[in-house]
Amino acid sequence: MKFTTLTGTVVVAAFTATMSVAQDRAGWPDSFTVGTGSQGGTYFGYGSGWAGIVADELGVSGGAEVTGGPMQNMALVHTGDLPFGMTTMGPAAESIAGSNPIAPGLPMTNACAMFPMYQTPFSVTALSSSGITSISDIPDGARIGFGPAGSTSDTYFPRMMEELGVNFDRRNGGWSDLGGQLQDGLLDVIAFAAGVPVPAVSQLEVQTDINIIEFTEEEQAQITAAFPVANFDISADAYTTLEAPARSVSMWNFAIANCDLPETFVYEVVNAVMSDNERMVNTHRAARSTLPEFWDRNTVMKWHPGAARWFTENAGASIGADMIHGG
Structure with a gap:
């Protein structure tokens, strides 16, 4: 599994960590990249926004990478070339079924749901x-x-x-x-x-x-x-x-994470994004729908264990074990 910052990444450096995360950081990456979409599209602006929030809150440098969008993000996150990405329910379902045109016949089951974004x-x-x-x-x-x-x-x-x-x-x-x-x-x-x-x-x-x-x-x-x-x-x-x-x-969009990322890291990433909607909306107006109650809009992907734990503890989510990766 390789988590690298690709050429062309817009880096959001976390120069100061304003809070100390009371978690075991074993296995956490030193930096992260979010697969988004083309410049001029919503994915790039929205992804740059939440990458910046996570970097500020967790003290881990991160940024947004220009990609081909949901299908490519599913492939990059599944393989571990990127730790995070964004996708829509249709491309996610096709990718899990092995119908992603980037790698036909390969079920992309190692990309996990992280949080709801917007429609x-x-x-x-x-x-x-x-x-x-x-x-x-x-x-x-x-x-x-x-x-x-x-x-x-x-x-x-x-x-x-x-x-x-x-x-x-x-x-x-x-x-x-x-x-x-x-x-x-x-x-x-x-x-x-x-x-x-x-x-x-x-x-x-x-x-x-x-x-x-x-x-x-x-x-x-x-x-x-x-x-x-x-x-x-x-x-x-x-x-x-x-x-x-x-x-x-x-069609609903969800942020996705490589399923092998540490549970504590993904939990804190979700917490940083979902705990302050006003801050998210200030980065992009589409984030008005980035709300905990929309967790149930995912009916396709298995949840990352860290994300499932956050929504269970903070949003009253009832996520069955069969919908959690490794469950």
């Missing part, structure tokens, strides 16, 4: 000048950016578009890059699956006029019947472009 809404954005105001307006053969290859968006949004009868030319890239391509007329639409507000969308609406396209009730029902998602409304205050909530669908 990922699936939303569509186009320039106002395009005239696209609904899914049915998307022209035949439209150039659609689906985010980084292997991300939650790239895994599920193309299937959703096909389900809704959209014929498209599929494009991939980081959210910031795709936002620039949309503004330059190289893309017709971006299909985002990321916690709101998505930084790339916020940047776009400052620079130009955009349409945030909601699903109709019929489209929403069709998608929830076909995919592991639930109804969701993007709040009107998420973007200045919105004047009312936008109808969407969403």
